[in-house]
Amino acid sequence: MPKIKTRRCAAKRFSVTGSGKFKRRRKNMRHILTKKASKRKMQLGQPALVDKTNEKAVKRMLPYA
Template sequence: MPKMKTRKAAAKRYTPVGNGKFKRKRANLRHILEKRPQDAKKRNSKTGYVHAAESEKVRRMLPYAAKLSKKK
């Protein structure tokens, strides 16, 4: 059986965490930030987690990272 390919775009966006979840960066923090409230900018600067409904898709895109992040 051939090796499974990792989706490189997903590998750049998501990081596996030890509890089986994936970390991600939040959007809306690139430009036009003067108009945005300070609390919104602070909230978006923190990392978030992939929602449970989407985590199976991310796990399929990252077949080898998923082994690192599975619960033991």
């Protein structure tokens, strides 16, 4: 049976935590940062977990994660 290819775009965006959940970056931190509050920017800088509804799709894209 051949190896399953990993989706490289997903491999660069998600990482696996110790408990097996997927970690992701938040959006809205690329540009137009002057109008966003410092508190909001700090919170957006923190990583987030992938939602349960999307976890199956991410797991399919990363077969060896």
